[in-house]
Amino acid sequence: MSADVFLFWFLAILTLAGGLTTVLVTNPIYSALSLAFTMIGVSALFVSLNAYFLAGVQLIVYAGAVTVLFVMVLMMFDLKHELITFTRGKISGLVKAGLVALFAGLIVGSVLITSDVFSKSGGAPEAVIGGDTTKALGTILFSKYIFGFEALGVLLLIVAIGAVALARSKGGTHAK
Template sequence: MLQLLFGYFAGMIAATSILVVALRNPVYSALSLLVMFFHVAGLFVILHAEFLAAVQVIVYAGAILVLYLFVVMLLNIKQDDRYHSQWRVAAFVCVPLLIEAIVLLSGGSRAITTGSRLLQTDSHGTIAADNTLAIGQTLFSTYLFPFEVASLVLLVAMIGAIVLAKRDIGESDTQSMTQPAVDE
């Protein structure tokens, strides 16, 4: 049963991630990315990370993707979107990486599984039955300082986004006051 669920989620994630890159229309790309986010959330449920599955749906699918769709529809992008001319560079970079990944994962998976269970005695606590409670306790005890830094990152990003998106309006206002007849 678990294998069946993993197969479904993994297949859908792989297919939709290819569609994100392959589809020409950015709206379709964003919508297939939405489908991929939901399946990644399902994969998190399989991996006993229920809180992260909920956060994935709420934050990624609810907030980030809506922001993308908003900008796509705001900018009114033309359909003509050919591929970049450096696709040869992409092939040159990615085909060896893919081969390396296949070789490493086919040869080194046994070493990973044998040496894994030694790291259990860590200070972060094991995964409890109540996932949200455990994450909250870990986040506010061990990772308290990174949590505060993350809030600072969000504040800086918010200020930066406002400044970047608003600057043209302010400039055009001052320009229209000083020199009104400038044609763009």
């Protein structure tokens, strides 16, 4: 077993465990912390796929900003263990769990069935993306996808204004 293979299984198990804990733990703060753990795991998986820049951005944006926001909000609310963690109603809960399992089987099955297609078409060009992909990412982002990038900037501006408008409260230290 080579180092890459070991790394993949190690990270895959850790990430999946983190994801499952996020969903199953009753205390929301533990949920948020294990979500952060999952984000770090996904970032490490990005490194194993040679996407170094994206791995860094994943840590900065998801683990460093988004999940910290979750943790902070949860701590501010100071929620302890919830009484009703999951949906009520045994039948609807069973139906939902069954649907989830069915969906999982569907995706995994379809991936396994079509795996030949990918392995045939995807064997050769792997050498193209061998080393660091940061430069290529920057080039394509600012040429082919420049309008999408600009649209994202506008979106972020709107969202910032919206979030401030929503969270603004009367009183506090800045009341005039």
